[in-house]
Amino acid sequence: MLVSGCRFHDWAWLGQKLILIECGADISPAEARARRSPLMEHFKQTVVFVYAALEAHQRSQLVRSGVPFIVPGLQWFIPPFAVFTERFQRIASAKALSGAAQAAVLFHILRSPAEGALLRQWAGWLGYSAMTLTKVRDELVGAGLCRREPGAKPRGLRFLHRKRALWDTARPYLRSPVKKSSWVKLAAPSPLLIPAGLTALEKTTLVGDEPLPTWACSEPVWRRLLGAGQVRDARRPEDADARVERWRYEPGLLGGNGAVDPLSLHLSFADAADERVRLAADSLLERVPW
Template sequence: MRSIAEGLENYLGSNLGITASIDEWVGSGSLPQILTGNYTILHSKISGIDCLFLVPGNDFDPTPGALEKHIDLLKRSWNGQVVFVPSAISSYKRKRLIQRSIPFIVPTKQMYLPALGLALHELFPGKSRCAEMLSPSAQLLVIAAVLGMKVNDFPLSDLAKKLGYQAMTMTRVSRELDCAGLARLETRGRDRRMTWLAGDAKSLWESALNRLSSPVGRRIWVSEAGIQGNLLLSGLSALSAYSMLASPGNTAVAVHRTELSRFLQEHSLQVIDQSETDSDSVEIEVWKYSPAVLATEGKVDRLSLFLSLRESADERVQEALSEMMRDLKW
């Protein structure tokens, strides 16, 4: 699911110039087996429009007629748009889907989204525009470089392994960073490599900062009972460990969005409304990229933490952020 979501985010970002955060849809559990057994269902907003992405399994290739029935079945529980996301599509099937006005996206190739007024002929290879904000995977690579991970002038295949991404994702990320003027993409022999244009870590951070966003997609609350194991402190809990800020009343931890369902099931946790929280409740920050990649000593990294809290109106938080950033060794 992780690679599918990242592929969609990068494709939408590079072709439409938007930043979309795509997550597993929490409503999947109430759907019939014919849907949950054959599709991965993701959720996002595109230009303010709620969308579900229907991603067929590797061995499942529904006919346009069957797909239409599945979408109708899904819409009994969903009022927004439904977009079919196959890995490939024949010209015949593409024509049939358009005839039935079924939206679809084939990542890296083409899309048909009539609700957005976007038809196939509006996409031109090689003429994509840069998104204003970096995708989560591109942001992770920038932060990794600033924090000292050796990523400069490495083969893209090696970078993918370092960060836990697929090679195709890293290729898209490098093109995105090249488009943003942050890096240069080169081919050397059989390897493709990326070189940062900034001369040092601090310059890279300053050059990229206006394109970086909070890694937190959303926040949920659970009761503490059942949570065990190695957790990554985030939010004010992490900031209090990095600075002189007093510890908050409730612990905050970070979980990658692709791990959320497994995490909740593994610890038998029930999501509660914020109004139902007490002193034992735990805040879970659902991150757009893996907080574990750059975590240190049980805490999320400083730069991602800064991005997650920089909009806080609390002066104490701003002072603690300044203290934390002053201690950073560039």
């Protein structure tokens, strides 16, 4: 009953135990469909056929028949855990989350929204389009942080972990929110700029003595301030009266009350050369209500 010439592998994915059946081109889609049920009965687990390559019509046959399969680096179909996608290679090779996806992870940790909230709700909370949230969902599923809902059109985000467990699992994919920083001359204080960097860190830790304040804004706000003449590039710190960080997402999104959130602030010091600063940044994690 078992398929001769094939290799079998145990695989744990998204909390599920699966059996991978690596047969090359020896099993056609029709044979896979016929052998799927006996194999599942034998292993008592979902079986997934692994192919080196598939023609479009072969993929269609497998999808229509509901037969799970993987073409490594190209396509996968594992119902009900993941619908057919051809973006596996791009998602799996991602070394860090996009700004929008990172914002979603931190929002879930800090705000604890309702489980399975719809993408349109997430779009409203984070200030992104529904299309962007669709890409965010694919990123988070690919990183193993969310599970994909069954069905052709999954509608929400379902994280696999919460609070500290989510932070620890996601940490390898998280990066500093700071995209770029500039020394600037400010025409006048702006409510669009939020205290960040050492300026924010010294409010809650013993680190201080920063000669110039550090502010943060998103890239669109930076362009707006620059166009209005409210900030001017000073090029050198001795000619500046502030430093402005441009973040990958809105810096005030998660902190509230005109402050950056502790997790983003912690991440912004991930590569700090000063050990005293790194220790102060690490202490921010103790203030998070895990």
